[in-house]
Amino acid sequence: MKEYSKSKLNRVKRGQNRATYDIEKINTILDAGFIGYVSYVYQGGAITLPMAYGRKDNKIYLHGSQANRMLLALLEAKEMSMTVMHLDALVLARSGLHHSVNYRSATLFGSVKKITNPEEKDAALFCFMEHMMKGRWDGIRTMHQEELDRTMVVEMTIETASAKIRDVGVADEPEDYNLDFWAGLVPIKQIALPPISDENLKEGIEIPQHVTNYYNQNK
Amino acid sequence: MKEYSKSKLNRVKRGQNRATYDIEKINTILDAGFIGYVSYVYQGGAITLPMAYGRKDNKIYLHGSQANRMLLALLEAKEMSMTVMHLDALVLARSGLHHSVNYRSATLFGSVKKITNPEEKDAALFCFMEHMMKGRWDGIRTMHQEELDRTMVVEMTIETASAKIRDVGVADEPEDYNLDFWAGLVPIKQIALPPISDENLKEGIEIPQHVTNYYNQNK
Numbered sequence: 270m271k272e273y274s275k276s277k278l279n280r281v282k283r284g285q286n287r288a289t290y291d292i293e294k295i296n297t298i299l300d301a302g303f304i305g306y307v308s309y310v311y312q313g314g315a316i317t318l319p320m321a322y323g324r325k326d327n328k329i330y331l332h333g334s335q336a337n338r339m340l341l342a343l344l345e346a347k348e349m350s351m352t353v354m355h356l357d358a359l360v361l362a363r364s365g366l367h368h369s370v371n372y373r374s375a376t377l378f379g380s381v382k383k384i385t386n387p388e389e390k391d392a393a394l395f396c397f398m399e400h401m402m403k404g405r406w407d408g409i410r411t412m413h414q415e416e417l418d419r420t421m422v423v424e425m426t427i428e429t430a431s432a433k434i435r436d437v438g439v440a441d442e443p444e445d446y447n448l449d450f451w452a453g454l455v456p457i458k459q460i461a462l463p464p465i466s467d468e469n470l471k472e473g474i475e476i477p478q479h480v481t482n483y484y485n486q487n488k
Numbered sequence: 489m490k491e492y493s494k495s496k497l498n499r500v501k502r503g504q505n506r507a508t509y510d511i512e513k514i515n516t517i518l519d520a521g522f523i524g525y526v527s528y529v530y531q532g533g534a535i536t537l538p539m540a541y542g543r544k545d546n547k548i549y550l551h552g553s554q555a556n557r558m559l560l561a562l563l564e565a566k567e568m569s570m571t572v573m574h575l576d577a578l579v580l581a582r583s584g585l586h587h588s589v590n591y592r593s594a595t596l597f598g599s600v601k602k603i604t605n606p607e608e609k610d611a612a613l614f615c616f617m618e619h620m621m622k623g624r625w626d627g628i629r630t631m632h633q634e635e636l637d638r639t640m641v642v643e644m645t646i647e648t649a650s651a652k653i654r655d656v657g658v659a660d661e662p663e664d665y666n667l668d669f670w671a672g673l674v675p676i677k678q679i680a681l682p683p684i685s686d687e688n689l690k691e692g693i694e695i696p697q698h699v700t701n702y703y704n705q706n707k
Contacts, residue, residue: 304573312497314569314597318595321589348533365613365617366635368628376535445629447690451697451699458683471667
């Protein structure tokens with residue numbers, strides 16, 4: 270399967286020319302970030318909260334404490350939706366109507382289950398951590414069993430999804446190009462600044478390679 | 489009123505020490521960004537989509553085409569929720585459990601109405617545009633009546649809200665500070681890159697001051 274099938278749920282209505290259902294493209298958007306906006310129904314209304322996630326194949330991993338209200342609500346609902354967006358530029362047109370932003374966004378729909386099998390849980394936490402920063406798992410101490418027990422891991426199986434990408438310049442009305450107004454893009458980027466060691470760090474410990482690599486790839 | 493009243497809807501359950509209901513602090517978080525995650529109920533499930541917004545006092549302005557599915561759903565639901573989050577740092581602890589992020593997030597709950605009065609609509613679009621980039625409104629041509637007619641403006645009145653802020657360093661288990669693992673922060677920041685003029689720009693038009701100001705304040 271190379272594309273998610275289109276249904277009423279994931280079919281993009283507005284701006285279809287910017288839509289894609291390509292699984293690889295959607296995964297690229299998911300892997301470029303690690304904060305997703307997860308929504309659930311509470312007292313008849315919709316609530317959305319930012320959560321860190323990991324991805325492996327068509328699985329998304331979330332975690333939290335065993336008492337996490339959102340995770341419990343997701344498990345009760347048995348299905349969830351998650352949106353990830355990267356802002357790439359302000360698109361400043363000559364007219365208000367054609368102002369826009371360049372972005373890459375993906376919206377996922379899928380089923381949800383709790384992971385209880387110890388090996389699966391371990392693999393999910395590994396995926397989660399490595400998704401945030403490659404190599405991090407080997408840079409921390411082993412988790413205690415009591416910590417694992419306090420942690421709830423939720424697995425979403427992506428059943429359908431869509432993405433929207435805008436990555437072009439200004440598109441004004443033809444007659445407006447002669448106006449004496451400036452138009453253009455202001456690119457926007459999320460960057461990392463140099464790592465700051467914990468002030469209580471044991472003497473002689475250097476910033477590890479995987480952290481330096483992350484900084485160099487994101488600065 | 490200096491604080492939003494706490495109800496079942498906005499009371500922060502997890503990490504109460506990071507929670508605030510202070511209106512000024514919440515407004516500062518809202519004004520530091522212009523993309524919010526708006527959620528609504530669709531076929532019994534919750535969907536969230538990123539949308540640009542403007543804020544004035546306790547009002548949030550969204551806009552889109554008159555056929556925008558989300559705006560129509562919000563008007564039908566008569567209430568909405570919106571979340572704004574700024575990611576400030578990766579918090580890399582010695583243990584997996586104490587990994588976290590530094591962030592500022594606000595979640596708003598409120599009622600929704602469509603703005604039809606022409607002066608109010610104009611003021612809302614001004615607010616929206618100026619929220620994205622101060623001074624922009626004077627740098628574009630006047631909107632045509634037909635464009636205004638095609639545009640739907642939705643006003644949310646913030647009825648209650650909460651914010652969560654984490655802005656401290658690593659907090660590991662006491663006994664872990666002696667381990668030979670590095671810990672620290674990697675600050676994360678969203679920046680603007682130098683403006684790129686439209687390739688079809690009329691000759692002799694310079695990048696206006698308000699765009700240069702924006703770049704200088706966000707680079």
